Amino acid sequence: MTSIGIYGAKGRMGKQILFCLEDEKDFKATQFDKGDELKAFFDEAEVIIDFSTPQACLALLSYAKNNPKPLVIGTTGLNETSFALMRELSLTMPVFYASNMSLGVAVLNHLAQKAALMLKGFDIELVEMHHRHKKDAPSGTAMTLAQGLANARNLDLNKVRISGRDGLIGERKADEIGVMSLRGGDIVGKHTIGFYEEGEFLELSHVATSRATFAKGAIKIAKWLVIQKNGFYSINDFLGI
Numbered sequence: 001m002t003s004i005g006i007y008g009a010k011g012r013m014g015k016q017i018l019f020c021l022e023d024e025k026d027f028k029a030t031q032f033d034k035g036d037e038l039k040a041f042f043d044e045a046e047v048i049i050d051f052s053t054p055q056a057c058l059a060l061l062s063y064a065k066n067n068p069k070p071l072v073i074g075t076t077g078l079n080e081t082s083f084a085l086m087r088e089l090s091l092t093m094p095v096f097y098a099s100n101m102s103l104g105v106a107v108l109n110h111l112a113q114k115a116a117l118m119l120k121g122f123d124i125e126l127v128e129m130h131h132r133h134k135k136d137a138p139s140g141t142a143m144t145l146a147q148g149l150a151n152a153r154n155l156d157l158n159k160v161r162i163s164g165r166d167g168l169i170g171e172r173k174a175d176e177i178g179v180m181s182l183r184g185g186d187i188v189g190k191h192t193i194g195f196y197e198e199g200e201f202l203e204l205s206h207v208a209t210s211r212a213t214f215a216k217g218a219i220k221i222a223k224w225l226v227i228q229k230n231g232f233y234s235i236n237d238f239l240g241i
Contacts, residue, residue, distance in 0.1 A: 004222050005030040005045025005069075007060055008052030013074065016215040017049060024219065038063050045069065047226040049218050054078050061085045068093040070225045072218055074101055076140025090232035096225050098235040099140030101217035105191065106235040108206045109148050112193045115202065116152035122195040122202075124149055125178040129190040137181040138163060141191055146179045149193070188213075 004021065008014045009031035021029045032041040034056070042048075042063070047070040050057055057075040061082060064071060073086065076099050086095050098106075116124065126149070128142040138146075150157035153175070160175045189208040194201055208214070221238055 002027050002223075002226060003030050003044055003046045004028070004219070005032060005041055005048040007032045007041070007048055007050040008056060008075075009033045011051055013051035013211060013214060013218075016211040017051070017218060020212060020215045020219060027219070027223070039067075042067050042069055047222045048072065049222050050075055051218075054082065058082050058085070061089060064089055064093065070094045070222075070228070071096065072222050072225055073097045074099075074214070074218055077136040078140075087232055091230060093230055094225050094228040094233065095231070096221055096233040096235075096238070098221075099144045100189075101214045101221060101235070102189075102206070102208060103217055103235075103239065104206050104208075104213075105141055105145075106239055106241070108191065108193070108204055109145055110236070110241050112145060112204055113148045113152040115193075115195055115204065116149045119195045119197070119202065120153075121174075122197045123172060123174075123176070125180070125194045125196065127180045127182065127192045127194075129182040129184075129187050131186050131188065132183050134183060137183070138179045139181065139189070139191075141189070142179055142181070145191060145193060146177055149177055 004027050006014050006017050006029055009018060010033045018029050021027060030044045049072045050060055051074045054075060054077045057078060070093060086097055089095050126142055126146055128139045130139055146161060147157050155175055160177050162176050162178045188211055192203055192205040194203045224238055
């Protein structure tokens with residue numbers, strides 16, 4: 001029986017993963033939360049799923065540097081220090097990162113990039129909606145989608161992203177990529193990418209109706225990652241796209 005370590009076990013996603021693992025016959029859960037001992041956690045877990053905070057994730061990555069273990073990282077709001085450390089760790093262990101563990105979102109990302117290439121000249125706007133408790137904005141998923149769109153059009157996202165409009169700001173620039181955030185209620189997650197031209201528009205949307213979507217995706221990825229070679233993996237690697 002494979003032991004899956006849940007880092008951030010008392011958080012919303014951690015609890016959901018634990019619930020979903022109850023239906024898994026060949027996998028058991030090992031829990032870690034603030035105040036627990038990392039050594040004991042690493043000793044017992046064969047693969048680790050992280051849904052914590054940026055600070056806690058950095059602590060996990062730093063400990064893993066001298067304690068190699070397959071890592072599935074789903075924490076959002078990470079800075080470049082954490083990503084650089086992930087790339088370094090991937091030389092000695094398999095490391096997976098995705099801002100969203102939904103397989104549907106991965107396909108949305110793939111299709112949106114193709115649309116961005118095919119619909120040259122169309123304006124691109126992205127709107128993400130989440131529950132009132134979400135702390136970061138735009139969402140990590142929205143930023144991943146926006147980066148893919150920018151890459152598809154050979155643009156620097158830092159130069160073309162607009163995350164708010166107010167007042168007399170002038171006409172929309174041709175290369176702008178709007179990334180707007182809405183927060184309210186208990187919305188699990190909705191991401192809509194629109195391609196707009198005079199006379200027509202195309203919108204691609206993904207709606208998550210349950211956190212179980214992300215939990216089940218993370219579990220599937222952990223099962224896959226534990227048998228992979230050392231390397232830095234994305235959800236496209238998992239899907240083979």
